[in-house]
Amino acid sequence: AQSVTQLDSQVPVFEEAPVELRCNYSSSVSVYLFWYVQYPNQGLQLLLKYLSGSTLVKGINGFEAEFNKSQTSFHLRKPSVHISDTAEYFCAVSDHSNTDKLIFGTGTRLQVFP
Amino acid sequence: DVKVTQSSRYLVKRTGEKVFLECVQDMDHENMFWYRQDPGLGLRLIYFSYDVKMKEKGDIPEGYSVSREKKERFSLILESASTNQTSMYLCASSSVGQANEQFFGPGTRLTVL
Numbered sequence: 001a002q003s004v005t006q007l008d009s010q011v012p013v014f015e016e017a018p019v020e021l022r023c024n025y026s027s028s029v030s031v032y033l034f035w036y037v038q039y040p041n042q043g044l045q046l047l048l049k050y051l052s053g054s055t056l057v058k059g060i061n062g063f064e065a066e067f068n069k070s071q072t073s074f075h076l077r078k079p080s081v082h083i084s085d086t087a088e089y090f091c092a093v094s095d096h097s098n099t100d101k102l103i104f105g106t107g108t109r110l111q112v113f114p
Numbered sequence: 115d116v117k118v119t120q121s122s123r124y125l126v127k128r129t130g131e132k133v134f135l136e137c138v139q140d141m142d143h144e145n146m147f148w149y150r151q152d153p154g155l156g157l158r159l160i161y162f163s164y165d166v167k168m169k170e171k172g173d174i175p176e177g178y179s180v181s182r183e184k185k186e187r188f189s190l191i192l193e194s195a196s197t198n199q200t201s202m203y204l205c206a207s208s209s210v211g212q213a214n215e216q217f218f219g220p221g222t223r224l225t226v227l
Contacts, residue, residue, distance in 0.1 A: 006156075009154065036218075041220070042220055042221075043118070043204055043206075043218030043219050043220045043221055044157075044204070044206075044216075044218040045218065046215045046216075049215070090156060090157065100145050100162070100164065100208065100210065100214075101147075101159065101162060101172075102159075102216065104149075104156045104157040104158075105156055106154055106155060106156040107156050
């Protein structure tokens with residue numbers, strides 16, 4: 001069975017600093033990987049996804065993530081965060097045999113301070 | 115602009131009441147989902163529907179049922195609400211295919227007293 005681990009439940013950071021949100025997954029089959037963001041009082045929206053090809057994936061709002069198969073990781077990064085990036089971030093995985101369903105991690109709350 | 119709408123943003127019910135949560139999407143998506151979101155637990159899938167009148171249990175279906183009579187509408191039903199069903203409920207939809215994006219509604223925060 002697949003699972004997703006987001007080790008950091010909260011990440012505080014100052015504005016304009018770099019940030020990395022960590023995501024590890026476990027699966028016995030090939031997977032697709034996603035990052036979603038949830039701004040306060042809103043539903044989730046897709047930041048980026050990895051299906052195949054280049055392991056570095058660029059998403060919206062300056063975020064990027066790198067797929068590392070040997071470490072089963074898909075960490076999310078941004079070189080310089082803004083106050084408006086304050087939100088909860090969810091990593092998710094689906095496998096190639098059942099691509100319609102996602103397994104979500106527990107989420108990381110990114111808090112950006114001025 | 116694509117949209118998934120949920121009938122209520124906030125709902126307060128009493129223990130034992132029957133509760134209906136409605137979700138409508140305007141994207142002609144085949145797939146629709148109901149999730150429950152709790153702090154520290156992330157999103158957990160309650161039920162999934164891949165076509166009209168078709169449904170599949172998710173990870174935590176106990177205490178819930180669903181209905182999909184029309185393609186655009188997916189309802190979550192709590193037959194007899196209990197306090198442990200107090201939570202945020204999120205609806206999502208997606209088209210069938212290779213890991214297509216799920217589009218989410220704004221959520222319904224349900225409190226059961």
